[in-house]
Amino acid sequence: MEWSDRGVILRHGLFHEADMWVRILFRERGLATAFAFGAAKSKVRFCGCLDTFNTIDVRLKTSSRNNYINMLEASLIESPANLRTNWRSMGLGFNCLRFMEAADIDADAAPECFSLAENLRRWLEREKTPDPMAARFFRISLARLLGYAPNLNRCARCGCHPNGEAFFHAEEGRLYCGGCNPGDRRGSVALSPVALANLRALSSVEPADWTGFSLTGPDRRACSRLIDNFIEYHLGLKWDNGFFRRS
Ligand SMILES: [Zn+2]
Incomplete structure:
Protein backbone atom coordinates (compact mmCIF):
# COMPACT_ATOMS: atom_id res chain seq x y z
CA MET A 1 0.00 0.00 0.00
CA SER A 79 14.61 22.90 8.16
CA PRO A 80 16.35 24.85 10.91
CA ALA A 81 18.73 27.52 9.63
CA ASN A 82 20.88 28.24 12.71
CA LEU A 83 19.98 25.54 15.19
CA ARG A 84 22.68 23.04 14.15
CA THR A 85 25.47 25.47 14.95
CA ASN A 86 24.26 26.01 18.54
CA TRP A 87 25.28 22.93 20.54
CA ARG A 88 23.35 24.03 23.62
CA SER A 89 20.07 24.34 21.70
CA MET A 90 20.72 21.12 19.81
CA GLY A 91 21.33 19.22 23.07
CA LEU A 92 18.08 20.52 24.48
CA GLY A 93 16.27 19.75 21.23
CA PHE A 94 17.63 16.20 21.09
CA ASN A 95 16.45 15.59 24.63
CA CYS A 96 12.93 16.65 23.63
CA LEU A 97 12.98 14.47 20.50
CA ARG A 98 14.17 11.45 22.54
CA PHE A 99 11.21 11.97 24.84
CA MET A 100 8.86 12.14 21.88
CA GLU A 101 10.28 8.87 20.58
CA ALA A 102 9.82 7.15 23.92
CA ALA A 103 6.19 8.27 24.31
CA ASP A 104 3.45 6.33 22.55
CA ILE A 105 2.13 8.74 19.94
CA ASP A 106 -0.67 7.19 17.94
CA ALA A 107 -2.68 8.58 15.04
CA ASP A 108 -5.20 10.33 17.33
CA ALA A 109 -2.59 12.48 19.06
CA ALA A 110 -0.33 12.79 16.02
CA PRO A 111 -1.49 16.12 14.49
CA GLU A 112 -1.06 18.08 17.74
CA CYS A 113 2.22 16.37 18.65
CA PHE A 114 3.55 17.08 15.16
CA SER A 115 2.65 20.73 15.63
CA LEU A 116 4.41 20.77 19.04
CA ALA A 117 7.59 19.37 17.43
CA GLU A 118 7.54 22.09 14.77
CA ASN A 119 6.93 24.80 17.36
CA LEU A 120 9.81 23.47 19.46
CA ARG A 121 12.15 23.73 16.45
CA ARG A 122 11.04 27.30 15.72
CA TRP A 123 11.45 28.31 19.36
CA LEU A 124 14.94 26.79 19.54
CA GLU A 125 15.84 28.63 16.34
CA ARG A 126 14.93 31.97 17.90
CA GLU A 127 16.43 31.42 21.37
CA LYS A 128 20.16 32.05 21.59
CA THR A 129 20.47 30.76 25.17
CA PRO A 130 17.43 28.56 25.87
CA ASP A 131 16.66 27.71 29.50
CA PRO A 132 17.39 23.98 30.10
CA MET A 133 14.06 23.84 31.97
CA ALA A 134 12.45 23.91 28.53
CA ALA A 135 13.16 20.16 28.25
CA ARG A 136 10.78 19.63 31.18
CA PHE A 137 8.27 22.15 29.83
CA PHE A 138 8.27 20.09 26.66
CA ARG A 139 7.60 16.84 28.54
CA ILE A 140 4.62 18.25 30.39
CA SER A 141 3.27 19.80 27.15
CA LEU A 142 3.52 16.48 25.35
CA ALA A 143 1.96 14.64 28.29
CA ARG A 144 -1.00 17.04 28.11
CA LEU A 145 -1.49 16.26 24.40
CA LEU A 146 -1.45 12.54 25.25
CA GLY A 147 -4.23 13.03 27.77
CA TYR A 148 -2.17 13.25 30.97
CA ALA A 149 -2.50 16.65 32.60
CA PRO A 150 -1.78 17.32 36.27
CA ASN A 151 -4.76 18.88 38.03
CA LEU A 152 -3.32 22.08 39.47
CA ASN A 153 -6.42 24.17 39.97
CA ARG A 154 -8.35 22.89 42.94
CA CYS A 155 -7.60 21.03 46.13
CA ALA A 156 -8.64 17.42 45.55
CA ARG A 157 -10.22 17.21 49.04
CA CYS A 158 -11.94 20.53 49.88
CA GLY A 159 -12.21 22.00 46.40
CA CYS A 160 -10.58 25.32 47.29
CA HIS A 161 -8.30 27.20 44.90
CA PRO A 162 -5.03 27.12 46.93
CA ASN A 163 -3.31 30.47 47.26
CA GLY A 164 -0.69 29.63 49.90
CA GLU A 165 1.61 26.63 49.95
CA ALA A 166 0.16 23.58 48.24
CA PHE A 167 1.17 19.95 47.80
CA PHE A 168 1.11 17.92 44.65
CA HIS A 169 0.94 14.14 44.79
CA ALA A 170 2.37 12.88 41.55
CA GLU A 171 1.10 9.32 41.84
CA GLU A 172 -2.50 10.52 42.28
CA GLY A 173 -1.96 13.45 39.90
CA ARG A 174 -3.74 15.63 42.50
CA LEU A 175 -3.18 18.89 44.31
CA TYR A 176 -3.92 19.47 48.02
CA CYS A 177 -4.08 22.74 49.93
CA GLY A 178 -2.05 23.18 53.14
CA GLY A 179 -5.00 22.22 55.35
CA CYS A 180 -5.84 19.02 53.46
CA ASN A 181 -2.34 17.74 52.71
CA PRO A 182 -2.50 14.00 53.49
CA GLY A 183 1.22 14.07 54.38
CA ASP A 184 4.43 12.99 52.76
CA ARG A 185 3.97 10.23 50.28
CA ARG A 186 6.21 8.93 47.57
CA GLY A 187 6.41 11.46 44.78
CA SER A 188 4.81 14.34 46.69
CA VAL A 189 6.14 17.86 46.14
CA ALA A 190 5.56 21.05 48.17
CA LEU A 191 4.83 24.08 45.98
CA SER A 192 5.14 27.77 46.86
CA PRO A 193 2.50 30.13 45.42
CA VAL A 194 5.07 31.25 42.81
CA ALA A 195 5.86 27.68 41.72
CA LEU A 196 2.16 26.83 41.53
CA ALA A 197 1.34 29.97 39.52
CA ASN A 198 4.12 29.15 37.05
CA LEU A 199 2.95 25.56 36.64
CA ARG A 200 -0.63 26.67 36.11
CA ALA A 201 0.42 29.18 33.47
CA LEU A 202 2.68 26.63 31.83
CA SER A 203 -0.07 24.07 31.50
CA SER A 204 -1.72 25.88 28.63
CA VAL A 205 1.08 27.49 26.64
CA GLU A 206 3.08 26.58 23.56
CA PRO A 207 6.88 26.75 23.18
CA ALA A 208 6.59 30.28 21.73
CA ASP A 209 5.68 31.51 25.23
CA TRP A 210 8.24 29.54 27.25
CA THR A 211 10.64 32.48 27.24
CA GLY A 212 8.46 34.27 29.80
CA PHE A 213 9.11 31.64 32.49
CA SER A 214 11.95 32.38 34.86
CA LEU A 215 11.97 29.92 37.72
CA THR A 216 14.79 30.16 40.22
CA GLY A 217 16.10 28.44 43.34
CA PRO A 218 13.69 26.22 45.32
CA ASP A 219 10.77 26.96 42.94
CA ARG A 220 12.79 25.70 40.02
CA ARG A 221 13.72 22.52 41.88
CA ALA A 222 10.13 21.94 43.03
CA CYS A 223 8.75 22.34 39.48
CA SER A 224 11.46 20.04 38.10
CA ARG A 225 10.64 17.35 40.67
CA LEU A 226 6.91 17.66 40.09
CA ILE A 227 7.33 17.26 36.33
CA ASP A 228 9.82 14.37 36.66
CA ASN A 229 7.60 12.54 39.16
CA PHE A 230 4.45 13.12 37.11
CA ILE A 231 6.07 11.84 33.91
CA GLU A 232 7.45 8.81 35.68
CA TYR A 233 4.13 7.84 37.29
CA HIS A 234 1.83 8.60 34.38
CA LEU A 235 3.89 7.99 31.25
CA GLY A 236 6.23 5.49 32.88
CA LEU A 237 9.32 7.25 31.53
CA LYS A 238 12.48 8.24 33.32
CA TRP A 239 15.56 10.01 31.91
CA ASP A 240 18.52 7.77 32.54
CA ASN A 241 22.02 8.03 31.07
CA GLY A 242 21.03 9.69 27.81
CA PHE A 243 17.82 7.72 27.24
CA PHE A 244 14.27 7.62 28.48
CA ARG A 245 13.66 4.22 29.89
CA ARG A 246 10.44 2.58 31.05
CA SER A 247 10.28 2.78 34.81
ZN1 LIG B 1 -8.09 21.54 50.71
Whole structure:
Protein backbone atom coordinates (compact mmCIF):
# COMPACT_ATOMS: atom_id res chain seq x y z
CA MET A 1 0.00 0.00 0.00
CA GLU A 2 1.32 3.45 -0.91
CA TRP A 3 0.62 6.54 1.14
CA SER A 4 1.87 10.07 1.71
CA ASP A 5 2.33 12.06 4.88
CA ARG A 6 4.23 14.98 6.34
CA GLY A 7 6.60 14.38 9.24
CA VAL A 8 9.35 15.70 11.48
CA ILE A 9 12.53 13.61 11.61
CA LEU A 10 13.41 12.62 15.19
CA ARG A 11 16.48 10.49 14.51
CA HIS A 12 18.19 8.66 11.69
CA GLY A 13 21.06 6.32 11.02
CA LEU A 14 22.89 4.42 8.30
CA PHE A 15 22.78 0.72 7.72
CA HIS A 16 24.58 -1.34 5.10
CA GLU A 17 26.45 1.24 3.09
CA ALA A 18 23.96 3.45 1.40
CA ASP A 19 20.68 2.81 3.23
CA MET A 20 19.12 4.81 6.03
CA TRP A 21 16.54 4.22 8.72
CA VAL A 22 14.59 7.30 9.73
CA ARG A 23 12.47 7.67 12.87
CA ILE A 24 9.66 10.08 12.01
CA LEU A 25 6.74 11.64 13.78
CA PHE A 26 4.10 11.67 11.04
CA ARG A 27 1.33 14.23 11.16
CA GLU A 28 -1.36 11.66 10.35
CA ARG A 29 0.08 8.33 11.48
CA GLY A 30 2.13 9.19 14.54
CA LEU A 31 5.52 7.60 15.24
CA ALA A 32 7.05 5.20 12.76
CA THR A 33 10.40 4.11 11.37
CA ALA A 34 10.85 4.16 7.60
CA PHE A 35 13.69 2.72 5.54
CA ALA A 36 15.20 4.79 2.76
CA PHE A 37 17.10 2.40 0.54
CA GLY A 38 19.95 4.08 -1.29
CA ALA A 39 19.36 7.35 0.58
CA ALA A 40 23.04 8.01 1.19
CA LYS A 41 23.58 8.05 -2.56
CA SER A 42 20.31 9.23 -4.10
CA LYS A 43 20.05 13.00 -4.11
CA VAL A 44 17.16 12.73 -6.57
CA ARG A 45 14.72 10.76 -4.43
CA PHE A 46 15.68 12.15 -1.05
CA CYS A 47 17.21 15.55 -1.88
CA GLY A 48 19.68 15.15 1.00
CA CYS A 49 16.89 16.22 3.35
CA LEU A 50 16.86 13.29 5.80
CA ASP A 51 18.25 15.14 8.79
CA THR A 52 17.06 15.53 12.36
CA PHE A 53 14.49 18.28 12.98
CA ASN A 54 13.61 18.65 9.28
CA THR A 55 9.96 18.64 8.23
CA ILE A 56 9.56 16.58 5.08
CA ASP A 57 6.80 15.45 2.77
CA VAL A 58 7.18 11.76 2.12
CA ARG A 59 5.77 9.12 -0.18
CA LEU A 60 5.90 5.70 1.43
CA LYS A 61 5.04 2.11 0.75
CA THR A 62 4.20 -0.49 3.35
CA SER A 63 5.79 -3.85 2.50
CA SER A 64 3.49 -6.65 1.34
CA ARG A 65 3.89 -8.46 4.67
CA ASN A 66 3.21 -5.21 6.48
CA ASN A 67 6.44 -5.51 8.46
CA TYR A 68 8.33 -2.45 7.33
CA ILE A 69 7.80 0.94 5.71
CA ASN A 70 9.76 1.80 2.60
CA MET A 71 10.37 5.48 1.90
CA LEU A 72 10.02 6.06 -1.83
CA GLU A 73 10.83 9.77 -1.98
CA ALA A 74 11.00 12.82 0.24
CA SER A 75 11.04 16.56 -0.20
CA LEU A 76 12.08 19.22 2.27
CA ILE A 77 9.39 21.52 3.69
CA GLU A 78 11.24 23.25 6.52
CA SER A 79 14.61 22.90 8.16
CA PRO A 80 16.35 24.85 10.91
CA ALA A 81 18.73 27.52 9.63
CA ASN A 82 20.88 28.24 12.71
CA LEU A 83 19.98 25.54 15.19
CA ARG A 84 22.68 23.04 14.15
CA THR A 85 25.47 25.47 14.95
CA ASN A 86 24.26 26.01 18.54
CA TRP A 87 25.28 22.93 20.54
CA ARG A 88 23.35 24.03 23.62
CA SER A 89 20.07 24.34 21.70
CA MET A 90 20.72 21.12 19.81
CA GLY A 91 21.33 19.22 23.07
CA LEU A 92 18.08 20.52 24.48
CA GLY A 93 16.27 19.75 21.23
CA PHE A 94 17.63 16.20 21.09
CA ASN A 95 16.45 15.59 24.63
CA CYS A 96 12.93 16.65 23.63
CA LEU A 97 12.98 14.47 20.50
CA ARG A 98 14.17 11.45 22.54
CA PHE A 99 11.21 11.97 24.84
CA MET A 100 8.86 12.14 21.88
CA GLU A 101 10.28 8.87 20.58
CA ALA A 102 9.82 7.15 23.92
CA ALA A 103 6.19 8.27 24.31
CA ASP A 104 3.45 6.33 22.55
CA ILE A 105 2.13 8.74 19.94
CA ASP A 106 -0.67 7.19 17.94
CA ALA A 107 -2.68 8.58 15.04
CA ASP A 108 -5.20 10.33 17.33
CA ALA A 109 -2.59 12.48 19.06
CA ALA A 110 -0.33 12.79 16.02
CA PRO A 111 -1.49 16.12 14.49
CA GLU A 112 -1.06 18.08 17.74
CA CYS A 113 2.22 16.37 18.65
CA PHE A 114 3.55 17.08 15.16
CA SER A 115 2.65 20.73 15.63
CA LEU A 116 4.41 20.77 19.04
CA ALA A 117 7.59 19.37 17.43
CA GLU A 118 7.54 22.09 14.77
CA ASN A 119 6.93 24.80 17.36
CA LEU A 120 9.81 23.47 19.46
CA ARG A 121 12.15 23.73 16.45
CA ARG A 122 11.04 27.30 15.72
CA TRP A 123 11.45 28.31 19.36
CA LEU A 124 14.94 26.79 19.54
CA GLU A 125 15.84 28.63 16.34
CA ARG A 126 14.93 31.97 17.90
CA GLU A 127 16.43 31.42 21.37
CA LYS A 128 20.16 32.05 21.59
CA THR A 129 20.47 30.76 25.17
CA PRO A 130 17.43 28.56 25.87
CA ASP A 131 16.66 27.71 29.50
CA PRO A 132 17.39 23.98 30.10
CA MET A 133 14.06 23.84 31.97
CA ALA A 134 12.45 23.91 28.53
CA ALA A 135 13.16 20.16 28.25
CA ARG A 136 10.78 19.63 31.18
CA PHE A 137 8.27 22.15 29.83
CA PHE A 138 8.27 20.09 26.66
CA ARG A 139 7.60 16.84 28.54
CA ILE A 140 4.62 18.25 30.39
CA SER A 141 3.27 19.80 27.15
CA LEU A 142 3.52 16.48 25.35
CA ALA A 143 1.96 14.64 28.29
CA ARG A 144 -1.00 17.04 28.11
CA LEU A 145 -1.49 16.26 24.40
CA LEU A 146 -1.45 12.54 25.25
CA GLY A 147 -4.23 13.03 27.77
CA TYR A 148 -2.17 13.25 30.97
CA ALA A 149 -2.50 16.65 32.60
CA PRO A 150 -1.78 17.32 36.27
CA ASN A 151 -4.76 18.88 38.03
CA LEU A 152 -3.32 22.08 39.47
CA ASN A 153 -6.42 24.17 39.97
CA ARG A 154 -8.35 22.89 42.94
CA CYS A 155 -7.60 21.03 46.13
CA ALA A 156 -8.64 17.42 45.55
CA ARG A 157 -10.22 17.21 49.04
CA CYS A 158 -11.94 20.53 49.88
CA GLY A 159 -12.21 22.00 46.40
CA CYS A 160 -10.58 25.32 47.29
CA HIS A 161 -8.30 27.20 44.90
CA PRO A 162 -5.03 27.12 46.93
CA ASN A 163 -3.31 30.47 47.26
CA GLY A 164 -0.69 29.63 49.90
CA GLU A 165 1.61 26.63 49.95
CA ALA A 166 0.16 23.58 48.24
CA PHE A 167 1.17 19.95 47.80
CA PHE A 168 1.11 17.92 44.65
CA HIS A 169 0.94 14.14 44.79
CA ALA A 170 2.37 12.88 41.55
CA GLU A 171 1.10 9.32 41.84
CA GLU A 172 -2.50 10.52 42.28
CA GLY A 173 -1.96 13.45 39.90
CA ARG A 174 -3.74 15.63 42.50
CA LEU A 175 -3.18 18.89 44.31
CA TYR A 176 -3.92 19.47 48.02
CA CYS A 177 -4.08 22.74 49.93
CA GLY A 178 -2.05 23.18 53.14
CA GLY A 179 -5.00 22.22 55.35
CA CYS A 180 -5.84 19.02 53.46
CA ASN A 181 -2.34 17.74 52.71
CA PRO A 182 -2.50 14.00 53.49
CA GLY A 183 1.22 14.07 54.38
CA ASP A 184 4.43 12.99 52.76
CA ARG A 185 3.97 10.23 50.28
CA ARG A 186 6.21 8.93 47.57
CA GLY A 187 6.41 11.46 44.78
CA SER A 188 4.81 14.34 46.69
CA VAL A 189 6.14 17.86 46.14
CA ALA A 190 5.56 21.05 48.17
CA LEU A 191 4.83 24.08 45.98
CA SER A 192 5.14 27.77 46.86
CA PRO A 193 2.50 30.13 45.42
CA VAL A 194 5.07 31.25 42.81
CA ALA A 195 5.86 27.68 41.72
CA LEU A 196 2.16 26.83 41.53
CA ALA A 197 1.34 29.97 39.52
CA ASN A 198 4.12 29.15 37.05
CA LEU A 199 2.95 25.56 36.64
CA ARG A 200 -0.63 26.67 36.11
CA ALA A 201 0.42 29.18 33.47
CA LEU A 202 2.68 26.63 31.83
CA SER A 203 -0.07 24.07 31.50
CA SER A 204 -1.72 25.88 28.63
CA VAL A 205 1.08 27.49 26.64
CA GLU A 206 3.08 26.58 23.56
CA PRO A 207 6.88 26.75 23.18
CA ALA A 208 6.59 30.28 21.73
CA ASP A 209 5.68 31.51 25.23
CA TRP A 210 8.24 29.54 27.25
CA THR A 211 10.64 32.48 27.24
CA GLY A 212 8.46 34.27 29.80
CA PHE A 213 9.11 31.64 32.49
CA SER A 214 11.95 32.38 34.86
CA LEU A 215 11.97 29.92 37.72
CA THR A 216 14.79 30.16 40.22
CA GLY A 217 16.10 28.44 43.34
CA PRO A 218 13.69 26.22 45.32
CA ASP A 219 10.77 26.96 42.94
CA ARG A 220 12.79 25.70 40.02
CA ARG A 221 13.72 22.52 41.88
CA ALA A 222 10.13 21.94 43.03
CA CYS A 223 8.75 22.34 39.48
CA SER A 224 11.46 20.04 38.10
CA ARG A 225 10.64 17.35 40.67
CA LEU A 226 6.91 17.66 40.09
CA ILE A 227 7.33 17.26 36.33
CA ASP A 228 9.82 14.37 36.66
CA ASN A 229 7.60 12.54 39.16
CA PHE A 230 4.45 13.12 37.11
CA ILE A 231 6.07 11.84 33.91
CA GLU A 232 7.45 8.81 35.68
CA TYR A 233 4.13 7.84 37.29
CA HIS A 234 1.83 8.60 34.38
CA LEU A 235 3.89 7.99 31.25
CA GLY A 236 6.23 5.49 32.88
CA LEU A 237 9.32 7.25 31.53
CA LYS A 238 12.48 8.24 33.32
CA TRP A 239 15.56 10.01 31.91
CA ASP A 240 18.52 7.77 32.54
CA ASN A 241 22.02 8.03 31.07
CA GLY A 242 21.03 9.69 27.81
CA PHE A 243 17.82 7.72 27.24
CA PHE A 244 14.27 7.62 28.48
CA ARG A 245 13.66 4.22 29.89
CA ARG A 246 10.44 2.58 31.05
CA SER A 247 10.28 2.78 34.81
ZN1 LIG B 1 -8.09 21.54 50.71
